[in-house]
Structure formats: structure tokens, C-alpha cells
Amino acid sequence: MSEAVAVTEVSPQAARAPLSSAVIGSSQPVCPICGTARGVRLWIAACSPKCRAALSRRRRKDAQRNRDEDLLTLLETALKKLDEGNP
Numbered sequence: 001m002s003e004a005v006a007v008t009e010v011s012p013q014a015a016r017a018p019l020s021s022a023v024i025g026s027s028q029p030v031c032p033i034c035g036t037a038r039g040v041r042l043w044i045a046a047c048s049p050k051c052r053a054a055l056s057r058r059r060r061k062d063a064q065r066n067r068d069e070d071l072l073t074l075l076e077t078a079l080k081k082l083d084e085g086n087p
């Protein structure tokens with residue numbers, strides 16, 4: 001009966017694998033700052049006030065960078081128009 005032994009050897013790993021993949025999987029909401037699982041608190045963007053502050057800081061920085069990129073694109077377009085000369 002070597003089959004029974006093989007099954008008992010495999011089962012602990014098999015039972016552990018779905019658990020870890022569930023935490024990594026996208027179905028489980030995690031804190032975008034520290035990566036901690038947020039559990040069922042879906043209405044909270046981050047796991048703690050500290051992470052929430054960091055998240056809003058990061059969002060503000062992203063918005064600022066997007067704005068800078070937009071301005072740069074507009075500026076480049078304006079300079080290109082100037083380089084083209086007067087019509």
C-alpha cells in the first residue's frame with residue numbers, strides 16, 4: 001500500500017498551496033502600500049491610517065506627474081508650431 005503513503009505525504013503541501021495563492025490572487029484585496037491583505041474591509045483603500053496617508057500622498061504625486069507630462073506635451077507642441085514658422 002504505497003499509494004496511501006504517497007497521498008498523506010502530498011496532502012499537507014496541497015492544502016498549503018491554495019491558501020498562499022489565494023492571498024497572492026487578485027480576488028483578495030490587499031493594501032497597495034504594504035501589501036497586507038485587507039480582508040473584507042473593501043471600503044477602505046488601505047490597511048491603516050498610515051498607509052492611507054501614504055496612498056493619498058502617492059496619488060497626489062501621480063496626479064502632479066501626469067499634469068507635468070501634459071504641460072510638457074503642450075509645450076513641445078507649441079514649440080513645434082513656432083518652429084514651423086508663420087503661415
Ligand SMILES: [Zn+2]
Binds near residue numbers: 046047051
Ligand atoms: Zn498597509
